[in-house]
Amino acid sequence: MSANATSLPLAITTGEPAGIGPDLTLMLAASGQLPEGCVAIGDPALLRQRAQQLGLDVPVVECAPGEPLSMAQATLPVWPVALAAPVTPGVLDSANAAYVIKTLEVAVAACQQGLAAAMVTAPLHKGVIIEGGFSGFTGHTEWLRDACGVPEVVMMLATDVALHARGPEWQGERGLRVALATTHLPLRDVADAITPERLTRVTRLLDADLRGQFGIAAPRIAVCGLNPHAGEGGHLGFEERDIIEPTLTTLRAQGIDVRGPYPADTLFTPRHLREVDAVLAMYHDQGLAVLKYAGFGQAANITLGLPLVRTSVDHGTALDLAGRGTADPGSLGVALRLARQLSQRQKTNER
Ligand SMILES: NC(=O)c1ccc[n+]([C@@H]2O[C@H](COP(=O)([O-])OP(=O)(O)OC[C@H]3O[C@@H](n4cnc5c(N)ncnc54)[C@H](O)[C@@H]3O)[C@@H](O)[C@H]2O)c1
């Protein structure tokens, strides 16, 4: 296989086996919407069984990293990882936690060895991974940071503009990009995690990847406050006055176009969004509730700051839909297209 980012496969980790990850991968393959050069990572027997449950005629073809992929229409090439326990759609079993982690390890190794262009992750279930013995696990994003040995990563979700613009007024014609200063933390711990050091690392990474990965020459970043009305001058919380504002002042002096902190409730309105390229939210639901309202099913999750390209879906395991054929594969399609685009850009940047 040529070591060319356009011909290297996109490795899809199929995620929680009782969730919709296997279904969505098969649905895209069956409908001919799986982009050329994709390979799934998971248990071939599970995929064949799920295809049968969904009534999909998708031959599952086993192969190994580095081998040429089957080019036949509507087949699904698979790099095999064996399940530990049989799966019933919608029913979690912590015995399969190590299997899910193994699929991630295979994808990371393939990217690192130049055998995959990027990894695209279908959803996993954080709770069952923890119950399966991975006590520190909080999500793909943090796991990938540690697996790749980098000090910081940033979670950013973006709507797919071409497919989902709400109209020309929705953040201009560039869609909505929301990055998070903190990720999977209990709300109780969020305020303590908003430190000058973290804000500085996250903002610098966001600025660098908007330039390098998204080709924005001079990124403009709007930053949310943490408290209602951005702290009301210190009367409704001190984090803006004492931490966020001074950090942004320092970053501006270093040449980063970072604006705010703004009251988060009115920042996510077209008039403000049109003026910037990304919003940095202070915590998970502050940013992602808006992003998912704007584009659920047509958005993707990107991990910034990794030495490899990783994109993901904008939704979870949807156990209620597994095995039924009613889940929407749109976000997986967006994540795959974005992964291909980012891996091609990464290759161009390396030249
Ligand atoms: N990328 C990931 O790995 C990822 C992302 C988000 C959530 N999760 C995990 O998923 C699990 C369940 O999370 P949750 O219940 O908060 O969110 P969820 O996205 O699984 O489900 C929320 C709602 O959205 C619906 N939904 C989700 N995906 C859909 C799709 N493709 N088509 C149609 N409807 C869809 C579900 O049926 C449900 O009603 C949790 O363990 C969470 O941590 C993983």
Ligand SMILES: N[C@H](C(=O)O)[C@H](O)COP(=O)(O)O
């Ligand atoms: N925060 C993500 C979301 O709500 O869509 C999701 O939990 C996935 O996170 P990881 O990619 O870190 O697993």
